[in-house]
Amino acid sequence: MQRSNLGIKDLAKLADVSIGTVDRVLNNRSGVADSTKERVLRIIKETGYKKNVVASRLKLAKNKVIKIAILVPSAKNELSYWNLPLQGVDSAVDELSEMGISIDYFYFDLLNHQTFSDQIDKILKEEFDALITVPFFEFESNRLLGKAKELNIPVVFLDTERDLLFPGNFIRQNSFNAGMVAGRLLHGLIGDQGTYVVVNILNDRGKQINNFQRESGFRSYFEDCVEEEHIKLHTINHPLEDQFDLVPELKDLLDPNQQLGIFVTNARSFLLPDILASNHISNARIVGFDLNDKNISYLKNGSIDFLINQKPQFQGYAAVKGIYKYLTEEDMSQLNIDIPVEIVIKENVEYYTPFGRGVEF
């Protein structure tokens, strides 16, 4: 890291031109002779010049605000998961407010592809500098990436990774890896002799990419780590309904002499403890995802053993910061982030909960 700390003015002196010319070279604008351009470029390389982003944004903050759009599923209520990335986004925008940055929110309906497409079109028309969204619809995501590539607008996808026709930027947890983590945690609690159940609680949209990957990672853990003998490992795919009761399916699987390990592949692990209790199943351990209020309260009373945090607030925060870094420094390194698979238990949950002890996300 070459912290030379010299400015455009010094470059000008060294290259024996004016700062205007150096500026033209740096922002490769037209109107500079090839010979001088070469000379200036040489000086830039030799000195390891790095532009002062702060001064640059100070100048530009008024006229050239960086406009970011975020398009997420419309939330049913204020406790919705999708408010969390938005919180992080707000927090980053607030931090960068002095640098001239603005954010506009757009929403689509998870059950309606068209609403996503319509919003995308609207956003692309309004000349935003960057877009944050989710890759839930494959076809539409591909269409988006194609258009964005033409317009040279960076797109960052949150929450889920998926293969697309163009390379995309993803800020999300590796769900396969998260499943492996869940595998070890549950295995540690239950041991080789127990019965294991992967519970996919499906909503209107059915099984999502994350569910598949988490289950796959979970199974992979047991394939890798357990002496090949037959671990009893089952899967239940259950639609989410008003009167929700897993037990008929569970009962067949359950050996009362064995411990039961339950891995819930989404945020609805809070549904399990009551069902288990009402059916007098007491030897079960649960690992689930996400720090929603219900999950947290069951974690605190011991009904849920582990929660895995995918840091949704941080995803939004990091997306904005990454975009800012890319647009101001042409550094793309922060546009692709593997969110740590954070393990949360009763004793450390307060660090991860909003307004808890933590300062980070």
Add this chain to the structure above:
Amino acid sequence: MQRSNLGIKDLAKLADVSIGTVDRVLNNRSGVADSTKERVLRIIKETGYKKNVVASRLKLAKNKVIKIAILVPSAKNELSYWNLPLQGVDSAVDELSEMGISIDYFYFDLLNHQTFSDQIDKILKEEFDALITVPFFEFESNRLLGKAKELNIPVVFLDTERDLLFPGNFIRQNSFNAGMVAGRLLHGLIGDQGTYVVVNILNDRGKQINNFQRESGFRSYFEDCVEEEHIKLHTINHPLEDQFDLVPELKDLLDPNQQLGIFVTNARSFLLPDILASNHISNARIVGFDLNDKNISYLKNGSIDFLINQKPQFQGYAAVKGIYKYLTEEDMSQLNIDIPVEIVIKENVEYYTPFGRGVEF
């Protein structure tokens, strides 16, 4: 958050004075009549003006560099723990380099109080704007805080919290809480029937505050959470020697029919697996602290089950950022931080290791 985004110039216009006068009021310098001062203050309040820190630092970066000193134990080698906070410090300084900030490193000898005191005196003479250090010596830490208070220099302590005569700033993990976390993790693996051993591996300096607090938290977990029946819970305090062998003490405690849960209260949990193996003890589970290379390699091969991360790099990083925020915005909120008790296992260790997948500390 009132993002009015108006500047000192707008304030001046509103108050019908010049920007110079507004500046004098803001930085409460002398030379402004009470009546106008009052008027300006009213405008400031009404508009919710917030100074543009970035522009301010741009102006001051050259002449008024923020000078920070960091005083840590001298490292035996490059892999030493104390290089980690320094890495974080460097990283923060790098991030803030455009804002005019500099760091100077000082070292003391952990076995010699006097070296600490001498370095403190040296630092205080050189007119630093802030100091980062560790509170390992009680008397000397008190002396430091007293002097720093006089000179109005903020001090941030890393790694360990301790009661001192003046209120201090601490960026550290709550070790009691970390012990509780270890308790639950080990209890989950071993269950009520096992034997538990807290191992304090002592070096030249004996038992440290963190060791006490971690053990205390660990014991507290079992008091709170386990149905009062007698959990078998023992403590071994063992000096660190070349030929280190815990087993004589362990053997007395060990029931071959029971699982053994070992909680190592410092970073030396890597010493245990070999000792256990050479004595044919195979039913032991280990929870330790810190992501040093040896611990990580045992974590990866399954000899250690959990490691607790206290994010030493982040501690250094956060200290510098907190000091910067305090000195530029008079916001002390980032000078006291409870580091999350991060749970690390084989499957997620790569997120926490330097040059791993993570972007944060």
Add this chain to the structure above:
DNA sequence: GTTATATTCGTTAACGTACACGGAATCTAT
């Protein structure tokens, strides 16, 4: 040789804050 048209480059005024400098007004002392 004059005018038009590019091409290349220097000058300068911002962005918001800090602070030195000095001007103007009021007050004190002789």
Add this chain to the structure above:
DNA sequence: ATAGATTCCGTGTACGTTAACGAATATAAC
């Protein structure tokens, strides 16, 4: 009454970057 001190406040420059403006030179067309 006038010099000097004091109080109050406005002006101007600087931080590093950007970009509009225009000056200088070269090339082309008549």
